[in-house]
Amino acid sequence: MVIEAREIVSMIKDSMEQRGLPLPVSREAIYEWSRGLGLPSSGDYLLYTGGLYQLLPYIESLVIQLEKVGKSSVGGFALKLAKKVMKVVDVSKLVSKPDKEAKKYSEQVLQSIARLLSAASISFYYDPELDGYSGALLYDMGLLKSFRRHAERVYEAFRSRGVRRIVTIDPHTTHMLRSVYPKVLSGYELEVRSYLELLAENLDKLRFKTSSAGPVVIHDPCLYARFENVIEEPRKLLSAAGYDVKEPRRSRRLTYCCGGPVESLAPSLSKRIAMNRVEELMEYASTIVTLCPICYANLHRVAPRNVRVADISVLLSERLE
Amino acid sequence: MSVKRITYKEALEEICKGLGDEEFQRGLRTGVRNAEGKFLKILDAHPELRELASMVEDAKKKVISNLEHYIDMAMESLKKVHAKPYFAHTAEEAREIVAKIIGRGKTIVFSKSMVAEEIQLQHYLEELGNEVWETDTGEFLIRLAGSKPMHTTAPAIHLSRQKAIELLRKKLGIKLPDNAMHEEIVGAIRKFLREKFAKADIGISGGNALAADTGSIILVENEGNIRLVTGYPPVHIAVISVEKILPTFPVALAAAIVQAAWAGLYPPTYLNVISGPSSTSDIERKRVYGAHGPQEVHVVLVDNGRVEAAKHPVLSGQLKCIKCGRCQWECPVWQQTANLWGGPVYGGPMGMGWTAITLGLRDAAELSMLCLGCGRCDEVCPVHVPLSSIIHWLKQQYTGEGE
Numbered sequence: 001m002v003i004e005a006r007e008i009v010s011m012i013k014d015s016m017e018q019r020g021l022p023l024p025v026s027r028e029a030i031y032e033w034s035r036g037l038g039l040p041s042s043g044d045y046l047l048y049t050g051g052l053y054q055l056l057p058y059i060e061s062l063v064i065q066l067e068k069v070g071k072s073s074v075g076g077f078a079l080k081l082a083k084k085v086m087k088v089v090d091v092s093k094l095v096s097k098p099d100k101e102a103k104k105y106s107e108q109v110l111q112s113i114a115r116l117l118s119a120a121s122i123s124f125y126y127d128p129e130l131d132g133y134s135g136a137l138l139y140d141m142g143l144l145k146s147f148r149r150h151a152e153r154v155y156e157a158f159r160s161r162g163v164r165r166i167v168t169i170d171p172h173t174t175h176m177l178r179s180v181y182p183k184v185l186s187g188y189e190l191e192v193r194s195y196l197e198l199l200a201e202n203l204d205k206l207r208f209k210t211s212s213a214g215p216v217v218i219h220d221p222c223l224y225a226r227f228e229n230v231i232e233e234p235r236k237l238l239s240a241a242g243y244d245v246k247e248p249r250r251s252r253r254l255t256y257c258c259g260g261p262v263e264s265l266a267p268s269l270s271k272r273i274a275m276n277r278v279e280e281l282m283e284y285a286s287t288i289v290t291l292c293p294i295c296y297a298n299l300h301r302v303a304p305r306n307v308r309v310a311d312i313s314v315l316l317s318e319r320l321e
Numbered sequence: 322m323s324v325k326r327i328t329y330k331e332a333l334e335e336i337c338k339g340l341g342d343e344e345f346q347r348g349l350r351t352g353v354r355n356a357e358g359k360f361l362k363i364l365d366a367h368p369e370l371r372e373l374a375s376m377v378e379d380a381k382k383k384v385i386s387n388l389e390h391y392i393d394m395a396m397e398s399l400k401k402v403h404a405k406p407y408f409a410h411t412a413e414e415a416r417e418i419v420a421k422i423i424g425r426g427k428t429i430v431f432s433k434s435m436v437a438e439e440i441q442l443q444h445y446l447e448e449l450g451n452e453v454w455e456t457d458t459g460e461f462l463i464r465l466a467g468s469k470p471m472h473t474t475a476p477a478i479h480l481s482r483q484k485a486i487e488l489l490r491k492k493l494g495i496k497l498p499d500n501a502m503h504e505e506i507v508g509a510i511r512k513f514l515r516e517k518f519a520k521a522d523i524g525i526s527g528g529n530a531l532a533a534d535t536g537s538i539i540l541v542e543n544e545g546n547i548r549l550v551t552g553y554p555p556v557h558i559a560v561i562s563v564e565k566i567l568p569t570f571p572v573a574l575a576a577a578i579v580q581a582a583w584a585g586l587y588p589p590t591y592l593n594v595i596s597g598p599s600s601t602s603d604i605e606r607k608r609v610y611g612a613h614g615p616q617e618v619h620v621v622l623v624d625n626g627r628v629e630a631a632k633h634p635v636l637s638g639q640l641k642c643i644k645c646g647r648c649q650w651e652c653p654v655w656q657q658t659a660n661l662w663g664g665p666v667y668g669g670p671m672g673m674g675w676t677a678i679t680l681g682l683r684d685a686a687e688l689s690m691l692c693l694g695c696g697r698c699d700e701v702c703p704v705h706v707p708l709s710s711i712i713h714w715l716k717q718q719y720t721g722e723g724e
Binding site: 002004005009140141144145146222227249250253254255256257259260261262269272273276277 | 329330333334336337340358651653654656657658687689690691692693694695696697699700701713714715716717718719720722723724
């Protein structure tokens with residue numbers, strides 16, 4: 001039993017039009033992580049999370065549901081289940097059940113990133129109202145007109161608040177804001193930096209423990225490595241934090257996708273690609289470093305128990321003095 | 322007769338089946354393990370190949386921007402070397418032209434050609450009552466199995482040794498023990514096909530490149546079957562798609578060399594050059610056509626959407642492709658699905674563009690949705706076909722939100 005691409009595409013499109021997010025999730029889910037952290041409300045760089053880490057627990061729940069559909073045999077039951085999944089998504093019931101473990105992890109990542117930016121004395125600020133989603137999935141799925149409409153709204157919000165510099169935290173949002181928005185919006189002028197770039201530039205200000213932290217194997221995300229040239233920064237940071245960074249066979253510009261982009265259309269295919277990658281990475285170290293929430297979710301889902309998949313921010317933050 | 326179209330749903334169902342097919346996966350995994358990254362080692366040892374590739378890319382661009390001119394030039398040059406050129410606008414026309422040359426009741430040996438596959442030539446000639454034999458070992462087995470080629474240069478990637486033994490026994494009555502080793506199987510195929518080569522009336526090949534200035538066909542191979550197909554029977558027909566035309570003979574040779582290197586076969590065992598029929602003037606300096614090689618060489622240039630695509634802002638990029646299959650070996654999706662993903666003939670990243678050009682936008686657009694957009698294909702293409710951009714554009718055609 002397979003689900004037509006059109007159904008998934010229209011589900012995402014509808015959700016984006018209704019709430020500016022690819023899944024029926026409340027806006028609160030995007031900024032609730034920042035509560036009580038006392039993040040600065042003014043500074044040089046606006047911290048724009050892009051919401052991907054926050055959406056991760058909801059994506060996780062959805063993929064589990066879709067996989068159930070995929071696994072069922074063709075027939076009445078499968079069809080009923082498929083409709084149920086779609087209906088659940090339609091009435092937003094799914095959003096009440098984000099994956100708990102994933103939710104905890106995504107909060108840990110976001111807080112680690114804020115901690116690292118502060119530790120490196122980078123002047124940044126956070127505005128819950130300005131945070132949101134870049135529209136990456138619309139672009140990736142070929143929904144170009146919807147994407148442009150969304151990008152216009154995002155950029156207009158930035159402009160009306162006088163935002164000029166942005167720090168991003170994941171490769172998808174970085175790629176959209178830095179390389180794709182300028183192509184679809186006229187007069188677009190924003191300085192967009194990945195937090196890894198800013199941290200690497202301010203490495204001298206970061207004080208890491210001096211002990212050795214053991215070997216880790218790096219999984220370059222496609223967009224950082226092939227589209228945004230963020231390759232050396234994570235290596236530099238991890239080494240400075242005391243990790244012994246191992247290069248897998250498929251790394252840097254020839255890195256290997258985690259399978260994430262097709263997880264909603266073909267969950268079994270996506271999973272197989274992730275397994276293929278995890279098997280390779282495991283040969284180098286028992287800790288796999290990811291730099292992207294989608295990579296994290298996909299590799300984590302299939303990694304055996306004795307393998308730790310960890311976001312770079314968590315690994316770096318653990319090593320702060 | 323037309324190519325059987327594949328919908329998104331059918332393709333995805335086939336892919337899911339393929340993911341669960343142990344034998345298919347085992348074959349594919351072994352093939353990928355041997356092939357992935359292989360070109361990098363070749364390039365490390367022979368860095369001059371990168372320059373060659375960039376020369377080929379420039380020449381390709383030149384041809385694409387003026388394709389009709391180069392088609393005319395190639396046709397004229399072919400006439401000058403006493404080959405007979407034909408231009409086929411559609412797949413149907415191409416089949417008709419070949420059928421007219423051949424007639425009925427002939428024995429035909431083929432050397433694997435994706436364009437022949439694209440225009441469904443073998444089936445058509447069989448239906449007309451000809452005996453048709455594919456001679457590339459992988460393609461020969463694929464034909465026996467009745468399945469489609471799973472990779473551009475390694476069509477039988479998914480077939481195991483056991484499956485090959487079973488096919489030869491069942492379909493051809495060849496006696497092979499259960500535990501026959503690879504050498505024995507290849508030997509049995511060789512023996513079987515020798516006879517066919519000897520009695521063949523016609524040999525049909527594709528072409529890796531065609532030089533517009535000399536009318537020379539370039540064919541690169543390892544098996545040696547192409548030399549026999551194009552050299553032994555009295556008549557040789559080459560079916561070549563028009564984007565294979567290159568301005569000059571040296572750059573046409575370069576295209577074949579680059580194709581082999583990026584396919585992972587370097588040096589290629591054989592590089593064949595065919596500039597018209599064989600001839601001799603050894604008796605009283607009188608030129609006689611048809612010496613030891615063919616007396617007739619027919620060249621069918623196949624358009625099938627390419628001339629139009631050359632004018633297209635996005636799809637024209639696909640015409641640079643030299644079909645080395647490198648993007649397939651390196652694609653994370655293709656590594657799991659082989660050509661189950663891509664279209665009825667072509668597959669993987671390059672398959673999307675080729676399906677769009679030769680079959681139709683709609684067919685390719687649906688299937689393109691399964692692309693990860695990871696850009697690994699762009700990274701490895703020797704002639705910088707903007708593969709992921711073409712696929713992204715196809716996705717926009719699927720959603721109807723292109724601009």
